[in-house]
Structures are given as structure tokens and as C-alpha cells.
Amino acid sequence: MTTPSTPSHSSSRDLAMIAVFAGIVAALGLVPAVAAFGGAVPITAQSLGVMLAGAILGPRRGALALVLFLALVALGLPLLAGGRGGLGVFAGPSVGYLIGFPVAAFVVGAITHAFGAPYRLVPGLLATVLGGVALLNVIGIVGLMARADLSLPAAFSAALVFVPGDVVKAVVCVLVARGVHAASPGLLPERRTRPLAQRADAAA
Amino acid sequence: MSTSLGLYRPGTSPVHRTPAGVKLAVVVAAGIGSVFVRTPAVAGVLLAVVLVAYTVARTPPGLLWHSVRPLCWVLVPLMVFQVLTAGWARASVIVGVIVTLVLLANLVTLTTRTTELVDVVVRLAAPLRFLGVDPERVGLVLNLGIRGVPLVLELATEVREAQHARGQAASARAFAVPLIVGALRRSDEIGEALAARGFDD
Structure with missing residues (x-):
């Protein structure tokens, strides 16, 4: 855990991390769904994997892990929650959420990286809720409107059902991410202390 | 599965x-x-x-x-x-x-076959070379990902067994943290193995 990734090239260690995290997102899809509202809405742990990818790997590797995950799904592996997979899922109404996965991971990672090391709960939660709950649902709603021909209010209320579960997942993500960052330091960039130091200089 | x-x-x-x-x-x-x-x-x-x-x-x-x-x-x-x-x-x-x-x-x-589809993806990635996309790496990471899924499932079984052995109750956090830390450690090993085979730049 020494060299930070350069923006344009992935080291072989980055490639391995991306691949292994795609596996983690897949494994979380196997966690049995909690059926809310009498089984009408399956709440799965898969989007927890999206949040974790951003919070742990950062924007670039996190987003690439989710791109790889979607590519594996498209290639026919049954990795989506409920054992779904294949190209067909990209024709379904929840395609917006799938496209939103890498985008959400990127934004969670970008905000988390902006706060830097050490990982703290409140900024972590802010990053996870903004990227992993708000943004992911916005993209999902656009997908519902386009694919299922729903109006904005109808798509919005359909998505609203998932939000309480998403918030619980964001809290779990932040607690897990803190544990992981404590156990494997070096994944987050050091927080820039220069502005503070400059302020101290100016005061002196 | x-x-x-x-x-x-x-x-x-x-x-x-x-x-x-x-x-x-x-x-x-x-x-x-x-x-x-x-x-x-x-x-x-x-x-x-x-x-x-x-x-x-x-x-x-x-x-x-x-x-x-x-x-x-x-x-x-x-x-x-x-x-x-x-x-x-x-x-x-x-x-x-x-x-x-x-x-x-x-x-x-x-x-x-999944392998046929991987080949198509690698071929489609070839024109993206000018963007810095290396088709060989695309194929490599797809195959690593296919291997990554069972690898994480094996790790998950190990972690669950370790928890049972210590008599811990099921807890999402107590499960996820060692799973992810273990997975990151494993990816370090894979990364070193790849570098040893000349896949690093």
C-alpha cells in the first residue's frame, strides 16, 4: 500500500483490487433480500457494495470496479441480486440504477478522498448519502422515466420506497469503511494540511 | 450460486x-x-x-x-x-x-460462451487505444473479475467459519470488515504475482 495510482494508468495491484472488489459487490448480491412492504420490494445489500467501493477504493478504482462488475453481468454471470445477469437486465426498467452504480461509486469516492485520511464518520456519511443514496436514486428515477415510461412523480414515489433501506446501508457502509481504513491504512490520500499551515503563517 | x-x-x-x-x-x-x-x-x-x-x-x-x-x-x-x-x-x-x-x-x-463475449469486448476496445485503453489489460481484468467472484465467496466462507469458531453472533460489520480487509490483502498478492509476470507498466 505505497504508491498512489496515477490518473491514467492502473498498476497491476490496482487491477487486482478492481477485480476483487467486483467480486465483493457480487458477493453482497447473494445476501438474502429483506422483503419490505409484504415482499413487494426486495431490499438487497448490492448497493452497499457500490457505496463501499467508493468509500474504500476511492473515485477511480471504485468506479472501475463497478464498470467491471456490470461488464461481468453483461457477459452473462448471474451476479445481480436475486441471481440475475446477462444482457437482459440492461433492457429492464431498473437499468438507471445499474448505470448509476459506477457514477455513484465515483462520487462517493471523490468526496471521501477530498476529506482525506483519516476516515471520519460524519464526512464519510455525507459522501455516502450524497453519492450512494441521492445521486444513485436520481439516476435510477431517470431510468424509470425513460424505460418504464413513468411520470416524474410516479417514478419518484417508486424510488422513495428504497430510500429508508438505502440510508441504513449508508450507515453500515460508513462503519465498515472506518474499520477497513483503520486496518489497511494508505488507501486514502493524506489530508492536505497546507491551508491550515498557511493560516498559521498569516497569523504569525 | x-x-x-x-x-x-x-x-x-x-x-x-x-x-x-x-x-x-x-x-x-x-x-x-x-x-x-x-x-x-x-x-x-x-x-x-x-x-x-x-x-x-x-x-x-x-x-x-x-x-x-x-x-x-x-x-x-x-x-x-x-x-x-x-x-x-x-x-x-x-x-x-x-x-x-x-x-x-x-x-x-x-x-x-462468456469467453466469446470477452473476445468481442477486447476487439471492441482496440479502437479505444488512443484514449489510453489497453485491450490486453481489458481482457486481463475481465478474466481476473471472473476469478474474483469465487475468490471472494471462498473468503466469505472462511470469515463466517472463523466467526462461528469464536462464537460470535452474526453482525454485518463484524463480517464485512474482515472480508474486505482479507480481500484487499489477497489483491495485493495477485498484484505482485501479475507484476512478477510482467503485467506492470
Whole structure:
């Protein structure tokens, strides 16, 4: 855990991390769904994997892990929650959420990286809720409107059902991410202390 | 998860023998074309064409149901909602097109080997070289990812057994933290192994 990734090239260690995290997102899809509202809405742990990818790997590797995950799904592996997979899922109404996965991971990672090391709960939660709950649902709603021909209010209320579960997942993500960052330091960039130091200089 | 990862069903039908790139092109074209479907009759004809293709590929009817069933919890409420707000005709076009596209895409998945699809992706990535995309690395990371899934599942079993051995109750956090830390450690090892084989830049 020494060299930070350069923006344009992935080291072989980055490639391995991306691949292994795609596996983690897949494994979380196997966690049995909690059926809310009498089984009408399956709440799965898969989007927890999206949040974790951003919070742990950062924007670039996190987003690439989710791109790889979607590519594996498209290639026919049954990795989506409920054992779904294949190209067909990209024709379904929840395609917006799938496209939103890498985008959400990127934004969670970008905000988390902006706060830097050490990982703290409140900024972590802010990053996870903004990227992993708000943004992911916005993209999902656009997908519902386009694919299922729903109006904005109808798509919005359909998505609203998932939000309480998403918030619980964001809290779990932040607690897990803190544990992981404590156990494997070096994944987050050091927080820039220069502005503070400059302020101290100016005061002196 | 089944022992053979993947949804591919071996066969020798004309659908199986069509090159993967052609099948993927048909799916993309159908997705774009679906926007222009306006009447239930057209949607019905397209659905019938896809069902004929399933018959040609000799797909067991059970698999057909298997690929539509997970969509029911979305499609049934959607159908009811669209019938009430947009009428029968519009509702059957919307739901019919979704079912048709899902079935068509699943047919490609059922009749094409994952390795063939990986090859298509690597070929498609070749023109992206000028963006800094290395097709070889794309193929490598896809194959690493295919291996990554069972690897994480093995780790998950180890972590669960370790928890049981220590008599810990099931807790999402107590499970996820060692799983992810273990996975990161494993990816360090894989990264070193790749670097040793000259895959690093």
C-alpha cells in the first residue's frame, strides 16, 4: 500500500483490487433480500457494495470496479441480486440504477478522498448519502422515466420506497469503511494540511 | 450460486453458431429500434420473432420463465399503472417492448460462451487505444473479475467459519470488515504475482 495510482494508468495491484472488489459487490448480491412492504420490494445489500467501493477504493478504482462488475453481468454471470445477469437486465426498467452504480461509486469516492485520511464518520456519511443514496436514486428515477415510461412523480414515489433501506446501508457502509481504513491504512490520500499551515503563517 | 458460473447453455443451433459480435449488434439495434414501436401489433410481432428464435435455439421453456420471473415485481405494477393512466394499448406496448428486449438479450446470454463475449469486448476496445485503453489489460481484468467472484465467496466462507469458531453472533460489520480487509490483502498478492509476470507498466 505505497504508491498512489496515477490518473491514467492502473498498476497491476490496482487491477487486482478492481477485480476483487467486483467480486465483493457480487458477493453482497447473494445476501438474502429483506422483503419490505409484504415482499413487494426486495431490499438487497448490492448497493452497499457500490457505496463501499467508493468509500474504500476511492473515485477511480471504485468506479472501475463497478464498470467491471456490470461488464461481468453483461457477459452473462448471474451476479445481480436475486441471481440475475446477462444482457437482459440492461433492457429492464431498473437499468438507471445499474448505470448509476459506477457514477455513484465515483462520487462517493471523490468526496471521501477530498476529506482525506483519516476516515471520519460524519464526512464519510455525507459522501455516502450524497453519492450512494441521492445521486444513485436520481439516476435510477431517470431510468424509470425513460424505460418504464413513468411520470416524474410516479417514478419518484417508486424510488422513495428504497430510500429508508438505502440510508441504513449508508450507515453500515460508513462503519465498515472506518474499520477497513483503520486496518489497511494508505488507501486514502493524506489530508492536505497546507491551508491550515498557511493560516498559521498569516497569523504569525 | 451454481457450480458452473454463468448462464450459458451449450448447443449447436444456428443461434448458437452465429458469431457473438453479430448477436450483440442485433441486441443493440433492437434496443435503439424499440423506441419507435408505437402499436401493440408491432410489439406482438417482435415478441413472436424472439420466441421463434428461442425455439430455434431449443431453449427449455423453463429458462424462458426464469428470465422473465424476476421482472414480474416491476412489470405487474407497471402494467396496472399504465393501463389506468395511459390505456390498454400504450400499456401493452411499454410492457411488451421491455419483455421482448429482456428475452432477446437473455437469448444471447444463453447461447454465447462468456469467453466469446470477452473476445468481442477486447476487439471492441482496440479502437479505444488512443484514449489510453489497453485491450490486453481489458481482457486481463475481465478474466481476473471472473476469478474474483469465487475468490471472494471462498473468503466469505472462511470469515463466517472463523466467526462461528469464536462464537460470535452474526453482525454485518463484524463480517464485512474482515472480508474486505482479507480481500484487499489477497489483491495485493495477485498484484505482485501479475507484476512478477510482467503485467506492470
